Amino acid sequence: MGKYTLRRIGLMLVTLVAISFVTFWIIQLPPGDYVSTLVAQAESRGETITPEQMEALRTRYGLDDPFLLQYWNWITNIVLHGDFGQSFAYNRPVSTLIWDRVALSFFLSISTLLFVWAVAFPVGIYSAVKQYSPGDYIATFFGFVGMAIPEFLLALVFLWLGVRYFDQSAGGLFSPEYVDAAWNLGKVLDLASHLWLPILIIGISGTAGLIRVTRANLLDELYKPYVITARAKGLPEWKLLLKYPVRMSLSPFFSTVGWLLPGLISGETIISIVLSLPTTGPLLFGGVLSQDMYLVGSFILILSALTVVGTLLSDLALAWWDPRIRRRYQES
Numbered sequence: 346m347g348k349y350t351l352r353r354i355g356l357m358l359v360t361l362v363a364i365s366f367v368t369f370w371i372i373q374l375p376p377g378d379y380v381s382t383l384v385a386q387a388e389s390r391g392e393t394i395t396p397e398q399m400e401a402l403r404t405r406y407g408l409d410d411p412f413l414l415q416y417w418n419w420i421t422n423i424v425l426h427g428d429f430g431q432s433f434a435y436n437r438p439v440s441t442l443i444w445d446r447v448a449l450s451f452f453l454s455i456s457t458l459l460f461v462w463a464v465a466f467p468v469g470i471y472s473a474v475k476q477y478s479p480g481d482y483i484a485t486f487f488g489f490v491g492m493a494i495p496e497f498l499l500a501l502v503f504l505w506l507g508v509r510y511f512d513q514s515a516g517g518l519f520s521p522e523y524v525d526a527a528w529n530l531g532k533v534l535d536l537a538s539h540l541w542l543p544i545l546i547i548g549i550s551g552t553a554g555l556i557r558v559t560r561a562n563l564l565d566e567l568y569k570p571y572v573i574t575a576r577a578k579g580l581p582e583w584k585l586l587l588k589y590p591v592r593m594s595l596s597p598f599f600s601t602v603g604w605l606l607p608g609l610i611s612g613e614t615i616i617s618i619v620l621s622l623p624t625t626g627p628l629l630f631g632g633v634l635s636q637d638m639y640l641v642g643s644f645i646l647i648l649s650a651l652t653v654v655g656t657l658l659s660d661l662a663l664a665w666w667d668p669r670i671r672r673r674y675q676e677s
Contacts, residue, residue, distance in 0.1 A: 350657075350661070353657050353660070354657070357653050357654070357657060360653055361646075361649065361650055361653060364645075364646065364649040364650075364653075365416075365420055365642075365646050365649075366416065368642050368645045368646055368649070369412075369415070369416045369419060369420075369638075369642050370412070370416075372636075372638045372641050372642050372645075373412065373638060375636065377636065380399050380402045380403055380408060381636075382635050382636050383402070383433075384399065419639065419642065423643075423646070427440065428440070429443070429639060429643035430639030430640075430642075430643065431639060432632070432637055432639060432640045433635070433636075433637045433638075433639070433640075434631070434632065434635040434637045434640070435637075435640075439639050439640050439643045440643075442628060442640065443625065443628070443643065443644070443647070446623060446624055446625045446628055447625060449518065449622075449623055449624050450624040450625045450626070453518075453540065453543055453544070453547075453622070453624060456540060456544050457543075457544045457547045457548045457551070460544050460545075460548045460552070461548045461551045461552045461555060462555075464548075464552050464556075465551075465552045465555035465556045465559060466555070466559055468484050468556050468559075469484075469555065469556045469557075469558070469559025469560045469563065470559060470560075470563060470586075470591060471484070472484040472485065472556065472559075472560045473559070473560045473561075473563035473564045473567065474563075474567075474586065476564065484556060484560075485557075485560075487553065488553040488554075488556045488557050489553070490553070491549045491550055491552060491553025491554075492550060492553045492554055492557070494549075494550075496546055496547060496549070496550055496613065496615070496616050497615045497616060497619050499546045499549065500546050500616050500619040500620050501619060503542060503546065504516060504619070504620070516619075516620045516621040516622075517539060517620065517621050517622065517623075518536055518539045518540065518543070518622055518623060519532065519535055519536060519539060520535050520539075523535045523536075542620070543616065543620060543622060546616060546620075547613050547616055555598075558598075559594065559595075559598075562593075562594035562595075562596075563590055563591065563594040565594070566589070566590035566591075566593045566594050567590050569590075571589060572585065572589055572590055575588075575589060592666075593667075595666070596663060596666065596667050599659060599662045599663040599666050599667075600659055600663055613626060614626030614627065614629065614630055618630060625644070628640070628644075629641065629644045632644065
C-alpha cells in the first residue's frame, strides 16, 4: 500500500506539470490576446487606444515574450512564491481575486453536499428495501424528474416566482445593505436566509442521481448469498441491512469522492451566473470572455490539481472501505 501511494504521488506530480503546460497552451490558442480584447471593447464605446499604448500594455504584461518564457515565468512564480500572476481585466493579483470568492463557494458547496447526502441516502435505501411500493414509485418519479430538469431552468423559475408572487429577487447571497458590509451576526443570518434557494436548486439534480445510484447498488446486494445466510442465522434485519449490503453498496460513493474537491471551488457556474452569486464560477467565466490568461490558467490549474489529489484520496478511501480492493492494493 505504501509503495502504491508513493507511485501514485509521483505520477500525480508528472500529471500536474503536463496539465499546467497544456492549460497555458490552450488558453493562448484563440486569436489575439487581452490587449486585442481591450481594444475591441474600447472601440465599441467609441474610444481609441494608440499603438504606443497597446505596445506599452503588451510589454507590461509580457505578452510579446516567447510562449515558453511566459509559461516558465508563470509556473515558477506559482511554485516558488505562490504568485499566480496579475489579472489583466481587474488589474489585481489573481490570488486576491480567487481567494476572495473561494470561501463562499466552499461554504455553498459543502452545504449542498450535506443536503444531498442527508436526503439521497435514506430515500435511496428505503426505495431499495421497499421495492415496488408506493414510496418507491414516488421516489423513482421525483428522481427522474430531478435528473431531467436543467438546473438553470429551475433557477429561472424560482427567480420569476420570487418577483411575481413575493415582490423580491431570489438572486444573490446577501441583501443589498449587507453586500459590502463587514462580517457580523446580521450578515451571517442574512446569508443563511438566502442560502437555502441555491442549495435547493443545485442539490436537486445531485440528490436525484444519488437516489438512483444508491437504490440500484443496494438492490444488487440485497439478494446475494451472504445476505441470505446472515438472515438465516437470525441477524436482526436493520443490523443486517446496515452492516452488510448498505456498506457494500456505498463503494461507488467513495469512488466519486475525488470529484468533490474541484466542485468545492468551481461550484455551479451557470447557476451562479443566473442567480448572481458572488462565487468563483462567474469570475472564471468572465476571465474566459476577456482572455485573461493568468486568471483562467490559475483556475484551471487549481481545479486540475484538486481533481488529481481528489482521485488519489478517493482511491485510498475506497481501499480503506472495501477489503477486496485493499487486498489488490497490497498485492501491487
